[in-house]
Amino acid sequence: MSKKTLTSIIILCVLTVLSVWVFFSDSGEKVKPNPETPSATKNVDNEQVKIIDIIITETTEGEKFWEVVASSANYDKGVDIATLQNVRGNFYKNNVVVLSVEAPLAIYNSAKKEVILKNGAKAANNKNVLITAKEICWAGKTDMITAKGNVKITQDDKMLTTSDKSIFNSDFTNLKLSGNSNSYVYR
Missing domain, CATH: 2.60.450.10 (Lipopolysaccharide (LPS) transport protein A like domain)
Structure with missing residues (x-):
């Protein structure tokens, strides 16, 4: 295996681990709409x-x-x-x-x-x-x-x-x- 291929695999593994960690470490806080936007105040x-x-x-x-x-x-x-x-x-x-x-x-x-x-x-x-x-x-x-x-x-x-x-x-x-x-x- 070349040094370049090994470096690419390590970077890919680190990115995968970070992505999984971010996905499962949700703080429970949902995105809240800005109350000043018309779509947030619109009553369907x-x-x-x-x-x-x-x-x-x-x-x-x-x-x-x-x-x-x-x-x-x-x-x-x-x-x-x-x-x-x-x-x-x-x-x-x-x-x-x-x-x-x-x-x-x-x-x-x-x-x-x-x-x-x-x-x-x-x-x-x-x-x-x-x-x-x-x-x-x-x-x-x-x-x-x-x-x-x-x-x-x-x-x-x-x-x-x-x-x-x-x-x-x-x-x-x-x-x-x-x-x-x-x-x-x-x-």
Whole structure:
């Protein structure tokens, strides 16, 4: 064995022993993040995400039940709520659109399966009925829609109904009016 090879083997053995010693002589002290860094103070439960051009769809037994399209959304994971901007959407029954909705602002709560259209919401069904209100709320668990605040329901040029509140289902087969209700029928 040459002197050079022997020196290399000794250096390699010393490095191996030092590595093993460092590995097993851990003092038990873990690396702690700097509390001033954003990642250390970040709470994963309150994570917020901004999304551009979003589509939210719910299906029931393989068929599309409703779909909402928005120009942007802010999702807060901590409360499981998305705030949507410039919203348009459709509700379906047997793959046919039965109700279309539109609003400048909407709140989507996936835990409650609830969509609240705000700031001048509109809804129109496939029977030429148009509903306008300050707020329209769809409760997905019951398939009931509640319109609140200056509710106006028109059908073509034949009928106008106004109320403070209106409750109906997505295909508009059930309707209940409450608070300052007035109906006008035109011929």
